[in-house]
Amino acid sequence: MTSDDQLAVQAEPDDEITFCRLVERVAACRLCPSMEGRRRVLGPGNGPLDALVLFVAEAPGRLGGDRTGVPLSRDRSGLNFERLLASSGLGRAEVFVTNAVLCNPRDAQGRNRPPRFDEQSRCLPHLRAQLDLIRAPIVATLGAVALRALDRIEPHGIILRQQVGRAVPWRGRLLFPLYHPSEQALLTRAFDRQQQDYRALGELVLSVRAAIS
Template identity: 25%
Template sequence: MYSWEELIKVCSNCTKCGLSKTRTNIVIGRGNINAPMMLVGEGPGEQEDLQGLPFVGPAGKLLDLLLKAMRIKEDMYYIANIVKCRPPGNRVPTDDEAEMCLPYLRNQLVLVKPRIIVCLGATAMKYIIDRNAKITNVRGQWIERKGYWIIATFHPAALLRDESKKVLMWEDFKKVKQRLDSICQNQNG
């Protein structure tokens, strides 16, 4: 298990898969490293690759608006991805690419110690919840596993392509906010 400093160094020098050859920057995460909630997406897009931070492009701006509308403060979450390098053309990471990067995400989970994990999209849901499930069947349902409360919802980029998903994602995040408030009240009470 790596410390934060070691993890960043290991990821920066990682050449386990072909994504390392085309990246501009590794994208580890952003947010509070002691947050009660971790949001996990698929992988960096163009803006994320350029800035070295997850969810800073159009989908990230939409996610930030959603979190703000839900009154989920920035110190309440940490954001990461399944893969730390941008897949060319923003394609879905291959199984091999994801498998090479998953130990880094598991390391982040150990370091952050969130109580809630929100899978943003089918790729995160696949590698965190169930490899054979469909996002449309699993989204919005809580799963308790290894001390984590896990829920899947749509990736914000899906909302940019299909606005009909906005209502469903809003409903999912109302559940997230309710669980987050409950966890925080129990810790403070």
């Protein structure tokens, strides 16, 4: 076990934690010195706790979640996400959106940067707690960081480029891997291909709704 894995195990959440308690815990979290002064992006703005789909993205953006308090909102990635989400037939108010890392990572020039592995490790218990609380039957990952975070909670063996847009059983739910809606990821998987992925997600949601109604 690496020291980062040990970090993730040390901070196991309580079995009986409520969402409000988790929000308080995250707001008070100071595990990452690099996140000093950043907003902890978890609260009512993430979405309804009884959502059918729980999206897990990478980390809040400087001009997005860190500014608005709502993941994937207002910045370029957020605007792309809302357009893609519309392809699924789902509205923003129907889904819960969170990040593998709940604070905005920045480089020395103040620009967004990918979260480091140690930051991902420290935030993993918060992600595990959200998965325990928000029992959405579909968990959709947005990008490789989110997919890897879930693999550390319970291995799923998914390779994003091979299995994008296809549901895989995972922890009694369906795990649905998608690309991140960032401009950079659109260079790897173009917008129209991503729209097809979201349409497939919409069809999955319809079948899950029919199965549970």
